[in-house]
Amino acid sequence: MKGLSMESQQASSERRSKITTLEDVAVAAGVSPMTVSRVMKGQKGVGPATRERVLEVVEQLNYTANHSARALRSGRTGIIAVISGNLSHDYFSKTALLLEAQITSSGYQMRLLYRDGDLEDLAKPSNASAVDGVIVIARYPQVEEFRSPNPKAFPPCVFIGAEEYDDADHICIDFCTPVTEALDIMWKAGRKRLAFYRSGIYSFEQTQSEVRQQTYVAMMEKVGCQPRFFAGSKSRDPGDSWGAVERQYLDQHGCPDGIVCFNDEDMIFVSRILYEKGFRVPTDVMIVGCDAHPHTKYFQPSLSTIAQPMPEICARAWSLLQNRLAEPEAQFRQERFTAGLIVRESLQA
Structure with missing residues (x-):
């Protein structure tokens, strides 16, 4: 294995027969588990050479992050759902891409829901805990149909749309x-x-x-x-x-x-x-x-x-959801952006 010591290569070979953990990657790469975590999440603070070395080991050991284990340990899945309209519309596809850039840059994964049955599946008690939070693009009435019977059982939501609501965090766009x-x-x-x-x-x-x-x-x-x-x-x-x-x-x-x-x-x-x-x-x-x-x-x-101003709107929506995840009982916030002719x-x- 290029760039690894004989001891690391031997350790890597022995680990092929079992599930590779983040700690295994850290030992083989000669770095701390925190460094491996930062690399996997795409976070800053890791030098180029170290990042390349970690990614090389990740590839050699065929390591993938175990989101189920993360959920058991922390109560979080690291997954954010984005509920969108039909992606054939430029507005929805463009907004989803902007949100994905925001979400993944913070080390989360995005789960895009846009088909008719996706929302119904998310509302099932067995699936609601599969995501940490939800950002909804202009589909408040549809989401509220599933959310209103038991809001606390539904993941935290941030809505993006033209209407104003007082029962959720919301980005209101002035048309x-x-x-x-x-x-x-x-x-x-x-x-x-x-x-x-x-x-x-x-x-x-x-x-x-x-x-x-x-x-x-x-x-x-x-x-x-x-x-x-x-x-x-x-x-x-x-x-x-x-x-x-x-x-x-x-x-x-x-x-x-x-x-x-x-x-x-x-x-x-x-x-x-x-x-x-x-x-x-x-x-x-x-x-x-x-x-x-x-x-x-x-x-x-x-x-x-x-x-x-969709880049600013998407950045703010993600910020509101992060704040909600950090402070679940905080008061709901509504922020307004004005569209331009x-x-x-x-x-x-």
Whole structure:
């Protein structure tokens, strides 16, 4: 074994027949168990040469951290669950990656839950203790359905979303300010037939408490205009019915001259329908989305969007969960971040 003494090589050979422990790695590498632990967790304070030596021994001995044993000794698993929406959406996949970077840099592992049955499995008493804590991305109602019967039996949670809650640690994102700014730009440009568009997965009655939708309705009431809800298709799979719901709306009601879209994916989709129907952005209709999809700036015309400071939000969410794990009985904390409007050509008539 390269770089190891004869005694270490002999000790390593003898240990192959049994489960390798952290202490075994420390002896073979000639370092303390604490040093091995720091290397395995990716923590600072270990020199490059020492880190390389430890990792070499880890590979030779085929050592893996035993999380079950850690749980028995410390009551902690070292695993954090992140509950997300569908990863095909840029917002959820991007947020999950940012959270993973935060969590793993602190020596924890991330368990990503995004399938329909994942949350139900986590709520089972036998599985709830399999993670130390949970960060929830915009899925408070779904999680609360399982959490509310017995909150103390559910792992500590931090929620990220637009709504405010007083029964958990929470990162609240202010969409009201940028949505109001976008609507004000449209109104001052003489656009009076303003609509709110989102895909048809949920009805507008089901989402009437959603902050972006509420802000739009409040603005319409303020200027004395009737809200226009532009519901989209439930499916966007290519086929004969692609965009049929949107086309029918435009045929029956005409084209709004300003549209606030629930997210950027909705905006990209409806922009294509508008183009095919002969309507031009921003000449005929001004439009804005949400979530700062990286491709929106490459469209012609470039599409305006609302950006959330996600790196800062994810860092703060992880910090709140770490504080909760350290002080389980502390008062719940809510912190607010304001999203920002990115004005591009679609809002420049």
